[in-house]
Amino acid sequence: MIVRRTLTAAALIAMMIVGTAHAGDMKNSVSHGEQIFNTQCIFCHGQGLGHPAWQMLALKKGKAKAYIVGRTDLTPLYIKHVVRNGLIEMPPFRVSQISNPDLDALAQYITHPDGAQSAK
């Protein structure tokens, strides 16, 4: 079997972004944000030991705030700033890694995984 020039995950994601942008469907955007989270963030920000960011946040802010998804004290603007600039142990993510539309969806997912509209 030979698999040639199959679309990468990134390409599929890019296609989905176009779709979501036109549809304006918040739930799709959140679903897309979850995909970004699961490919870019979860290795550090997943739950439990073995996830370095969870471990550090548990130490600094307590276990209730260690998992960032659904935290009510974070805003999309803050999430986007941290992703682009890094924060202490976390490196910045370049626009070639997470595009601006992807970042919008990611911030929406982290702050409102239930699909509710977030404040800008």
Added chain:
Amino acid sequence: MNAKLPRGVSKEQFASAMNAMRKVVGNQWVIVDDNPLIAGYMDTYSAAPVSSTAASAAVCPASVEEVQQIVKIAHSHRIPIWSIATGRNFAYGGPAPRSAGQVVLDLRRMNRVLEVNTELGYAIVEPGVGYVDFYNYMQKHKLPYWIDCAANGMGGVMGNTLDHGVGYTAYGDHLLMQCGMEVVMSDGSLMRTGMGALPNSTCFPLYKYGYGPYIDGLFTQSNFGVVTKIGLWLMPEPPAFKPFKVQFESEDDLYQATELMLPLKINMIIPNAAITTHLLWEASLFTTKHEWSSGPGALPQSTLRRIAEKFDIGMWNFYAALYGMPEVVEENWKLVEATFQKIKGAKIILGEDRKGDPSFDYRARLMRGEPNLTEFSLLNWVGGGGHINFSPISPASGDDAMKQFHMIRQVCEKYGFDYIGEFVIGWREQHHILMLMFNRYDADESKRAHDCFAQLIDDAAAQGYGEYRTNLHFMDAIAETYNANDGALLKMHRRVKRALDPAGILAPGKNGIWPIGETPETES
């Protein structure tokens, strides 16, 4: 207008180059340093100020053709360009260039897995394919092969290979498993190595050597071209996989563990890149230094003992795996078990003994090519994120392991740092990886880390130990240690540079290779 410029380049020359590059890749993919997005190209973990390696701009092409055009523009405008693949080799500089003002050529958008051949067991990938991308691709298509990834799961296949990186399956020697390379030369022309040079050949990813000199190595840890494709061999998913750990009670057990392990490696009973890791490397998954000490300096032996007991971690911890047919694995396991039982107090551990243990879990996942980032827990040990890796090579012998361990720990403690290290055992040698952790927001600690690293280079070289890879800030210092015969090797590298890149536009200073007329001193 941007504030930084490449050395020797005027504002007008720079602006003209950027405008030409925008026409190739589009406005949004040329990021100059007045754009906040340039922050993504900083080296955020080194001991030196980020300004010392701050890029003047980044350009992000999406195809080989675009890379060729960008290189041609850089050539005609004499703009130094520093190419990165995924740019996530954090302990070595990440996405930042060697010196301030260089333009980063960011190849992350070229992220296609171009081909996987399941009959012949190879893949061809572009520079931006990350381990997670590659792993997900294999999973999605249910392909019967494993990838091999570095401990930094956010890293990338090509960048790691070109920097002589290692992974943890039986295919962990990445450059050994690379076959076929496509390179954009400094004039923008395109070359394929080996069988790729023969029109209509299908053996590009199958036979490394082609006809004539074998040159793929010239394009690794160097600045002679921009690699845009590599072929790599894939490890078939084995019918049986048996990861294991052996814990040792005493630091002195490192000698016997190394001596006993070597025959198992040379005879390929243990075929993967096995690891012998020190206590604190493991402990950082469970605890931080601040929970054990609030004062300066390295933790004393008494505290290390308490940590070992509390978390049931060995002073040294050996990880490896067996692969193959179940019957063969079980036979080999008898030999492995009998070997390590010779060491007094050694505790042999299998996966079922350590369910839910994140340290065993992440090691086992790495040994089956499953990307993760658990090892980044090391960044929490002191906090503040700073880390640089000191990584000398030695014979895989007990004497060398003990000598390096004591030498490096002594220097670390002199500068107030804990020894956090591991030995990655290759075919006959071992990479000793010191993770020098420091708070990069503490200027004094950062300076001590820098000075510690500099002394380690000198002390190691005096004993005949050289580093296999390094951070941006130490590339010249380490290149200078490989100075036998009046520096003949580095002189040859620089002569090749002049021949292949006479304008000196490709990654000036990479691994100590500077273009004609430029020196580390003039850059700094």
